[in-house]
Amino acid sequence: MAEKRKPQDEFLPGTVWLVGAGPGDPGLLTVLAARAIGEADVIVHDALVSEEILAGAGPGTELRYAGKRGGKPSAKQRDISLALVELAQAGKKVLRLKGGDPFVFGRGGEEALTLVEHGIPFRIVPGISAGIGGLAYAGIPVTHRDINHSVTFLTGHDAGGIVPDAIDWQGVAKGSPVIVMYMAMKHWPNICARLMEHGLSAATPVAFVCNATLETQQVLETTLGQSESALAASGLMPPAIVVVGDAVKLRKALDWRGALAGRKLDPDPLGQGEASRVSGAG
Numbered sequence: 001m002a003e004k005r006k007p008q009d010e011f012l013p014g015t016v017w018l019v020g021a022g023p024g025d026p027g028l029l030t031v032l033a034a035r036a037i038g039e040a041d042v043i044v045h046d047a048l049v050s051e052e053i054l055a056g057a058g059p060g061t062e063l064r065y066a067g068k069r070g071g072k073p074s075a076k077q078r079d080i081s082l083a084l085v086e087l088a089q090a091g092k093k094v095l096r097l098k099g100g101d102p103f104v105f106g107r108g109g110e111e112a113l114t115l116v117e118h119g120i121p122f123r124i125v126p127g128i129s130a131g132i133g134g135l136a137y138a139g140i141p142v143t144h145r146d147i148n149h150s151v152t153f154l155t156g157h158d159a160g161g162i163v164p165d166a167i168d169w170q171g172v173a174k175g176s177p178v179i180v181m182y183m184a185m186k187h188w189p190n191i192c193a194r195l196m197e198h199g200l201s202a203a204t205p206v207a208f209v210c211n212a213t214l215e216t217q218q219v220l221e222t223t224l225g226q227s228e229s230a231l232a233a234s235g236l237m238p239p240a241i242v243v244v245g246d247a248v249k250l251r252k253a254l255d256w257r258g259a260l261a262g263r264k265l266d267p268d269p270l271g272q273g274e275a276s277r278v279s280g281a282g
Contacts, residue, residue, distance in 0.1 A: 011039045016084050016094040016115055018108045020101040020127015021049045023134040025213035032125045040095035042087050048099030048239060077107060081114035088120045101129040105155045105182045131180040134212025134241045138219045139255035140248055146270060147246045148177035156184025156191055163187045173198035178245035185240045189228050196224055205248035210240040221248060
């Protein structure tokens with residue numbers, strides 16, 4: 001594909017690009033993200049950015065790890081933001097590379113505000129969020145007109161590492177036909193209890209998608225009522241995306257990666273029957 005660069009696409013010394021690396025599969029990098037990786041003087045990257053993606057960096061590029069993982073020593077956010085400022089002030093082409101999208105629970109807004117505070121020119125390059133792309137790789141669409149006309153995205157922990165009290169759990173449980181949660185596995189028993197306390201049935205479908213889009217991707221399908229014991233028995237570990245709602249049922253029909261491995265797909269995952277499927281087409 002021939003690329004015609006616009007002025008905003010020039011990666012200039014003394015600037016910072018905040019770039020989303022997508023959910024993991026290097027093939028999901030945007031054209032701009034891949035080019036920025038190859039042109040950057042310094043890449044400040046998160047824990048979820050793979051070695052395969054970082055391999056696209058130039059031979060003289062400095063790689064700086066700035067990952068945050070629960071329960072492990074992590075760089076302080078303010079220190080990361082100020083490091084971006086210092087590197088730009090030194091005349092470097094600075095790439096802040098984040099898993100998923102920098103503005104979806106990625107603290108990209110906080111870092112950009114620090115750059116504004118210090119007068120550092122910056123550019124945002126969105127990435128595919130794991131809550132959409134990761135679920136698509138699991139065969140779970142976040143919207144489907146026979147199921148939902150809205151979807152709620154939320155984080156399973158706040159800046160202090162606990163379940164956010166600011167979330168209106170009652171409103172989410174009653175008003176969200178599909179709920180997609182980031183960083184929710186650690187506190188899942190607490191979150192699950194809140195959802196059922198506020199009206200969600202124990203039979204509500206749930207899926208945990210670990211290492212989304214990677215070759216090591218694992219998917220656990222269960223229900224709210226059985227999810228705590230099923231998760232404990234599975235041995236699955238973060239990072240994971242959790243999705244709650246009838247959209248999970250569609251995986252029986254849309255697990256395209258499973259089909260490549262021999263899974264037989266169900267053309268009627270919602271049990272609507274042939275007449276309903278035909279009348280709903282278009």
